[in-house]
Amino acid sequence: MSSRTLPLLFINLGGEMLYILDQRLRAQNIPADKAKKVMNDIITTMFHKKFLEELFKPQELYSKKTLRTVFDRLAHASIMRLNQASMDKLYDLMTMAFKYQVLLCPRPKDLLLVSFNHMDAIKDFARESPSILAQVDETYQQLIEMYTPLSSGDFQLIRQTLLIFFQDMHIRVSIFLKDKVQNSNGRFVLPTTGPVPHGTQVPGLIRIFSCTGEELTRLQFNNGGNYTGALREGSFDLCGERITKLGTNMYSVSRPVETHMSGTSKNSAQHKKVNSAPNPLAKEELNLLAMLMGGLEVDKPGNTDSGFRVNLFATDEEEEEALLSRPDELSYGIINIQATQDQQTNAELAKIMGEFPQGEDHPSSASSKGDDLLAMMDGL
């Protein structure tokens, strides 16, 4: 499928993550300076130059496990800590929100407008920090350069690739249930009303032509819905009105984030089988992680005074309960170092996770992509 999907997946999921964390930081009354630091640290890591370079290369989508690991690292790029249950919930919310946005995009190209909505919000989060703003602007440029020339067919392929990634995910999200955009079985509501996409006509007209090209007849038919004409097109520039609300921040302090674990699809177990790859970390995926580590120049949580924990649940008891009762088929299978069989992968992963002290010799095998990167990392 499309080799240009990963940047959109990453940026939109990252955007949703920031919306949720922002809401939780405020709901838990974390001091403003600490909250600001967390948000800035995450944004600056997300848009680190080397990381973006790696992200924007044409490539297949990462496995679910790897992507989840990348976001685990991103969420911990600062002084904030999240327990496993909270991280699981955060990731559930991020993925269901973006699945909703991809599904409801009126036309495939609107996926880019959704991405710009996230980018606009990120820019606003970073507004007091000129260096981070510069990184954000650079990312806008890369998005515009890569995506604005694409055809509608190209965008539909990207969208289909994303839909395969999100297939069979039906986690119920409180805020979606309340707004009636999701049914109690976890499936999203697809309305047959409202404006048609830009470039589409309201269904209902049949035109018959003669062989010389003149219109002979017009017929109307009942379209079975209640559609209105298309709205004007959103802006694909650095700034501008995006028109679509998809991708804007739907959380606020008064609308808490909740998920329900029950009512999952019975196909989820089957789906997990389809997605498990024999090599949990292929060389390409290793690159991205390595670049991400390279961008972590922020204070490590050695100083326990500045570090703090954020809870995605209302109480600590709820968080613990959620961890214990999470159904097996919904576990993200975080890459467990001890469980990995492949020795080489094990060693590389362990290094990335910082378990080996700096400067340790690593095996001098034949030069390969992974080894070059590790050498680069040692030099950071």
Added chain:
Amino acid sequence: MYHKEKSLQIKNSASALYNNLGVLRIAPKQLTYFTVVHANVVNMVSASWDGLNYSHRQLQSKEPNVATSTSLIMQAAFCALPSRDLLVVTSQKGIQIYESDGSIMVYWHALETPETPTETAVFARGISAVWENYICVGVSSGAILVFDIPSKGTPILNNTNCNLCLWKSGEEFQVLNKIPGFDMSCSSVKLWKGTVVAGYGSGQIRLYEAVTGILHAEVNAHARWIYSLDIAPFSGLLLSAAEDSLVRVWHLSMTPETNTVEVAHLHNECVTDTQICGAKFCDGDGYAFAVTGYDLSEIIRYVQP
């Protein structure tokens, strides 16, 4: 005009791919085969006409020499030729041809894929049986691969041709006409009685005269991207399905004296909260049709009372 019948359950949900439903009627065995693609697996259901027996099979996209790679399937379609029926499965890596019950793979053609991924996707999609013994498959580069299908034994790759819209097939393929695009993706094409019926991402259906390219009719048919078209050849019924949750049934009729084609709208079915990705008639008269949708683990069937 139609009412809903008992759905067929499938092992996995359908992926959001164009024309994601294959139907083959086997009259001698009183069976119908259905195929639905889920990521890198083709789910096959064989249903007996009396509704009593069902059997399931799954085909995985596996290349003969590469044990560990997985490849997403773009399309699975039945090709019914006079001499034999085959199942063609296209993916990012190549094209596999099976016996129609999915039991044996009779041919494998690998696409040339570059070492590192390139900006443009490489895949095969668009499967069609042509005339007596050809199967044609489109490739993302714009080329069309043509396979000679002998009545028994292994298919042979005939030749590759580029960027053609309409061919007359006989001893050789010749270009007859090119129908210009209009900056909108065409996701589904059907040919019937010299008329090309095309479904577009804009939700429009257009009918062109095949040989001359004249536009016969234009229908503002759907509010979202059209994913599937099918024609029941004996009755001239047209089935269209889109992301907007709607399946529509139309009737096509030709008036040779004036060289016009009429399109009449007959029926709507709404599959609530579902983006439809496959819709096919189950028989040549259009007496029944079947539908698949993204994230749906069933094949929904409709039949005339």
